[in-house]
Amino acid sequence: MKRIFFVLSTLSLLGLLQWGVTTLLLDGPIRQGPYYYQILILAGINIVLAVSLNLTNGIAGQFSIGHAGFFAVGAYMAASVSYYAGPAIRGLVGFLPLAGQDAAVLLLALAAAALATALAGLLVGIPSLRLRGDYLAIVTLGFGEIIRVLILNIDAVGGARGFSGIPKLSNFFWVYLLVAAVIATVGNLLRSSYGRAFIAIRENEIAAQAMGIDVTRHKVLAFVISSMFAGMAGCLFGHYTMYLHTNSFTFVKSFEIIIMIAIGGLGSIEGAVLGAVLLTVLPEAFRGFESYRMIIYSLALILIMIYRPQGILGQASVLKRLGARMAARRSAQGNVPVTAPAADGGNGG
Amino acid sequence: MALLRLQNATIRFGGLLAVKDLCFAIEEGELFGLIGPNGAGKTTVFNMITGVYSPTSGAILFDGKPIHGKAPHVIAASGIARTFQNIRLFTSMSVLENVLVSAHMRSSQGVLASVFRGPAFHREETAHREEAMRLLALFQLDKLADEAASSLPYGSQRRLEIARALATKPRLLLLDEPAAGMNPQEAADLMRLIRRIRDEFKVSILLVEHNMKVVMGVCERIQVVVHGEGIAMGAPAEIRKDAKVIEAYLGRE
Numbered sequence: 090m091k092r093i094f095f096v097l098s099t100l101s102l103l104g105l106l107q108w109g110v111t112t113l114l115l116d117g118p119i120r121q122g123p124y125y126y127q128i129l130i131l132a133g134i135n136i137v138l139a140v141s142l143n144l145t146n147g148i149a150g151q152f153s154i155g156h157a158g159f160f161a162v163g164a165y166m167a168a169s170v171s172y173y174a175g176p177a178i179r180g181l182v183g184f185l186p187l188a189g190q191d192a193a194v195l196l197l198a199l200a201a202a203a204l205a206t207a208l209a210g211l212l213v214g215i216p217s218l219r220l221r222g223d224y225l226a227i228v229t230l231g232f233g234e235i236i237r238v239l240i241l242n243i244d245a246v247g248g249a250r251g252f253s254g255i256p257k258l259s260n261f262f263w264v265y266l267l268v269a270a271v272i273a274t275v276g277n278l279l280r281s282s283y284g285r286a287f288i289a290i291r292e293n294e295i296a297a298q299a300m301g302i303d304v305t306r307h308k309v310l311a312f313v314i315s316s317m318f319a320g321m322a323g324c325l326f327g328h329y330t331m332y333l334h335t336n337s338f339t340f341v342k343s344f345e346i347i348i349m350i351a352i353g354g355l356g357s358i359e360g361a362v363l364g365a366v367l368l369t370v371l372p373e374a375f376r377g378f379e380s381y382r383m384i385i386y387s388l389a390l391i392l393i394m395i396y397r398p399q400g401i402l403g404q405a406s407v408l409k410r411l412g413a414r415m416a417a418r419r420s421a422q423g424n425v426p427v428t429a430p431a432a433d434g435g436n437g438g
Numbered sequence: 439m440a441l442l443r444l445q446n447a448t449i450r451f452g453g454l455l456a457v458k459d460l461c462f463a464i465e466e467g468e469l470f471g472l473i474g475p476n477g478a479g480k481t482t483v484f485n486m487i488t489g490v491y492s493p494t495s496g497a498i499l500f501d502g503k504p505i506h507g508k509a510p511h512v513i514a515a516s517g518i519a520r521t522f523q524n525i526r527l528f529t530s531m532s533v534l535e536n537v538l539v540s541a542h543m544r545s546s547q548g549v550l551a552s553v554f555r556g557p558a559f560h561r562e563e564t565a566h567r568e569e570a571m572r573l574l575a576l577f578q579l580d581k582l583a584d585e586a587a588s589s590l591p592y593g594s595q596r597r598l599e600i601a602r603a604l605a606t607k608p609r610l611l612l613l614d615e616p617a618a619g620m621n622p623q624e625a626a627d628l629m630r631l632i633r634r635i636r637d638e639f640k641v642s643i644l645l646v647e648h649n650m651k652v653v654m655g656v657c658e659r660i661q662v663v664v665h666g667e668g669i670a671m672g673a674p675a676e677i678r679k680d681a682k683v684i685e686a687y688l689g690r691e
């Protein structure tokens with residue numbers, strides 16, 4: 090029942106987007122130029138980044154501040170595959186129509202990006218997540234910067250000039266397919282025993298271990314899944330912009346993704362989506378204030394931490410709360426108490 | 439063969455010898471008490487048994503096999519469960535979810551199965567939920583299953599911690615001051631509950647408790663520790679009369 094509900098809600102979200110595209114873009118603004126379409130694509134990429142980071146930072150409670158590093162690894166890995174191996178791949182599937190060849194190249198690039206970032210996630214995650222405390226934050230920060238410097242020095246991917254000549258293979262369809270995939274993956278994991286294990290680790294590591302949970306293994310698992318989706322987002326980003334430069338993958342980008350999930354509500358998927366959309370659209374609306382972006386982000390973060398530390402949407406799922414409200418209304422009509430009175434009287438401590 | 443055996447278990451924190459050459463054995467199905475003044479090292483003994491700390495020297499055998507130095511989740515999976523002196527519930531989770539957490543180690547559903555959710559996934563999830571609800575019912579917590587664990591009154595939180603520990607299907611249950619903060623009525627209920635748990639779940643219980651009425655009323659044998667050293671062991675009646683124990687408790691002022 091729940092499953093059907095989830096599938097339906099995902100489908101209706103996609104349907105809504107589809108409707109939005111056709112009415113708002115194809116009929117209207119898109120004729121004025123690809124500007125709105127581009128915002129829609131970038132919003133999708135940011136949703137993937139935010140929802141995936143939320144698995145590590147919000148749900149499993151491990152603080153990573155280097156998501157842009159994995160975004161970069163995926164973007165450059167995938168771009169290298171389609172740039173250097175693209176013609177060979179097309180040759181292999183030459184019997185397919187052009188669109189099929191495009192899809193084959195993109196899917197291989199996507200797989201390469203996923204593999205490379207999963208591996209990078211393992212390499213970064215295993216040593217830093219084995220230790221107690223906030224080592225992950227320090228290590229991921231370092232990782233993001235090292236990757237950037239490394240890319241700057243690899244001539245095959247353009248170095249400081251940037252990587253140009255990437256084929257335009259990504260579009261609305263692929264981006265929002267990945268959005269649906271990341272929401273389904275994180276959402277379904279959250280509502281499985283894995284999700285309970287992740288949250289248990291966030292809430293109390295000692296108690297989680299006492300419940301038989303291999304804490305390190307699960308932290309690394311969450312981190313690797315996060316990294317993998319960031320890598321795939323990188324693939325679709327590069328194949329949309331057709332040009333990559335390390336300036337898109339600085340610490341500022343990592344910080345931006347953290348703000349997206351902090352605004353929406355750490356641990357909430359809907360919150361991450363909302364945060365990603367807000368942080369894509371708002372800077373466009375206030376283009377003139379470009380140079381103040383970091384200051385505004387910092388101020389926004391501080392204000393949120395003070396006035397609404399749980400984020401705009403908060404922890405609890407919107408759907409869950411909606412369900413609870415409906416149940417409450419139903420029972421109010423039927424005069425059935427929603428909760429039984431507490432068994433114990435006292436509430437000391 | 440004893441279910442749990444400590445052989446000269448010793449742990450040192452820097453210059454502090456918190457537990458020194460402690461030896462005792464708990465039999466299958468036994469209600470065993472561990473008492474001692476504040477700071478005697480009782481919680482540290484729990485932490486050694488459950489793998490939170492490794493003993494500096496000595497051995498801990500569970501079912502005849504050494505467990506000292508193993509990871510806490512491995513020890514938990516092998517059949518030792520515990521509650522905590524300062525309650526450690528998963529506060530943002532519901533009462534039911536707290537009890538469900540330990541089903542993860544028994545689940546046969548991997549990451550992909552949990553994402554794609556086939557019929558087997560739903561069958562297993564339903565089975566775990568039903569099992570958890572039955573357990574909650576034994577603790578009169580089933581009506582509160584969907585409440586946030588943090589919203590429960592203190593006494594219920596203590597009971598939920600015991601239920602959560604039992605959900606790991608242990609053979610040995612360690613309870614660290616379960617009667618702390620309870621009124622006499624609640625403590626009496628707890629004594630009945632502890633006996634019932636032993637009988638229904640066929641577990642051995644190691645009980646740390648300052649409430650002497652509870653310890654003496656429930657335990658079959660009691661080990662007394664002072665400054666990390668075992669000073670007496672025996673049935674409640676013997677312990678009550680032991681000169682060293684009386685001295686340790688009534689003080690040397």
Ligand SMILES: Nc1ncnc2c1ncn2[C@@H]1O[C@H](COP(=O)(O)OP(=O)(O)OP(=O)(O)O)[C@@H](O)[C@H]1O
Binds near residue numbers: 456
């Ligand atoms: N991780 C640690 N590092 C250093 N010292 C510790 C550590 N854990 C416990 N101790 C010390 O070991 C001694 C025994 O502490 P423990 O908590 O085991 O006592 P306890 O018998 O459970 O006391 P209480 O009845 O107050 O709960 C204390 O002196 C305590 O300060």
Ligand SMILES: [Mg+2]
Binds near residue numbers: 480481482523
């Ligand atoms: Mg203690």
